[in-house]
Amino acid sequence: MFDKGHPELSIIVPCYNEEAVLPEFMKRMDAACRACVGSNFEILLVNDGSRDQTLDIIRTFSAANANVVGVDLFRQHGHQLAVTAGMQLCRGRRVMIIDADLQDPPELLPDFMAKMDEGYDVVYGQRRSRKGETWFKKMTASLFYRGLKLLTETDIPLDTGDFRLITRQIVDYMQDMPESHRFLRGMVAWIGGRQTALVYDREARFAGTTHYTPRKMAALALEAVTSFSAAPLRLSMLMAFVATTIAMVLLVYVFISYFYYDSVPGWASLGTIVLFFSAVQLFCLGIMGEYIGRIYFEGKQRPITMIREVISQNTMNQENRQDV
Ligand code: UDP
Numbered sequence: 110m111f112d113k114g115h116p117e118l119s120i121i122v123p124c125y126n127e128e129a130v131l132p133e134f135m136k137r138m139d140a141a142c143r144a145c146v147g148s149n150f151e152i153l154l155v156n157d158g159s160r161d162q163t164l165d166i167i168r169t170f171s172a173a174n175a176n177v178v179g180v181d182l183f184r185q186h187g188h189q190l191a192v193t194a195g196m197q198l199c200r201g202r203r204v205m206i207i208d209a210d211l212q213d214p215p216e217l218l219p220d221f222m223a224k225m226d227e228g229y230d231v232v233y234g235q236r237r238s239r240k241g242e243t244w245f246k247k248m249t250a251s252l253f254y255r256g257l258k259l260l261t262e263t264d265i266p267l268d269t270g271d272f273r274l275i276t277r278q279i280v281d282y283m284q285d286m287p288e289s290h291r292f293l294r295g296m297v298a299w300i301g302g303r304q305t306a307l308v309y310d311r312e313a314r315f316a317g318t319t320h321y322t323p324r325k326m327a328a329l330a331l332e333a334v335t336s337f338s339a340a341p342l343r344l345s346m347l348m349a350f351v352a353t354t355i356a357m358v359l360l361v362y363v364f365i366s367y368f369y370y371d372s373v374p375g376w377a378s379l380g381t382i383v384l385f386f387s388a389v390q391l392f393c394l395g396i397m398g399e400y401i402g403r404i405y406f407e408g409k410q411r412p413i414t415m416i417r418e419v420i421s422q423n424t425m426n427q428e429n430r431q432d433v
């Protein structure tokens with residue numbers, strides 16, 4: 110079907126344990142695509158090492174629907190890399206990234222397309238509200254986006270996720286970025302070009318629970334900061350400066366007590382000073398360690414994603430994908 114070049118539209122859907130949602134998602138996504146571009150589209154369902162029936166469901170969809178391309182990864186790569194795998198394989202002129210859990214409504218597709226028709230390279234979904242999410246999640250998300258804005262030189266828009274429509278060119282440039290630590294929305298922001306927001310209300314999860322535990326959210330936040338900012342390295346300089354100033358004040362105190370009082374064996378102040386400085390040093394070492402660790406992992410140059418199988422009715426299509 111796609112032999113005559115690129116389909117109009119690719120939809121990339123990372124799926125981890127989404128058996129409860131996928132049928133409903135596919136119904137709505139497929140309908141939205143058909144209404145927009147006829148049958149000239151592909152939906153890439155990327156199975157990110159699910160432990161439930163997700164892969165079997167994807168196989169069933171692919172067998173029944175020529176527009177569905179299943180992608181099975183060797184193991185769980187995580188959300189960002191699952192989307193990356195989809196990007197490596199997708200062939201559409203425009204590419205939409207959307208979650209499987211129906212928090213991002215597929216029915217917004219025509220709005221995204223219309224915005225892009227105005228000449229934008231990137232139309233990103235910006236959340237006006239988040240339904241069905243905990244107070245904790247909303248607060249940490251809000252803090253995260255604002256903190257990131259403070260720290261990074263790249264202007265990453267507030268309250269946006271990966272739900273967005275991007276052009277082929279942007280996808281190609283992202284493929285040219287070799288890093289294995291990938292914070293996609295930051296990378297898109299870094300590329301720049303003509304970008305605009307589409308404001309929407311985020312729905313509650315259709316079924317299942319979030320896979321982003323507080324720990325994973327913290328990891329993503331660290332990823333975002335260290336990938337896009339060297340500010341923390343400078344922070345250690347700042348702390349060294351503050352520590353030196355405090356040390357000078359302490360020195361004055363030491364001299365005064367030496368000359369004017371019978372200086373008592375100052376184990377207490379000594380202890381304080383040692384503690385303070387070792388804490389600062391450890392913290393600085395920690396920051397350095399984060400960055401050095403990243404250099405170490407990038408230096409390995411391992412494959413970013415490992416794809417076991419592409420599940421599609423169109424074998425021709427699969428061969429074409431190899432050189433994309
Ligand atoms: N996901 C994935 N791999 C993971 C975690 C999540 O592919 O390790 C997918 C998941 O199936 C969903 C999307 O990424 O389609 C967003 O995940 P989730 O809804 O759990 O995150 P939240 O919306 O709560 O941030």
Ligand code: MG
Nearest residue numbers: 208210212314
């Ligand atoms: Mg979700």
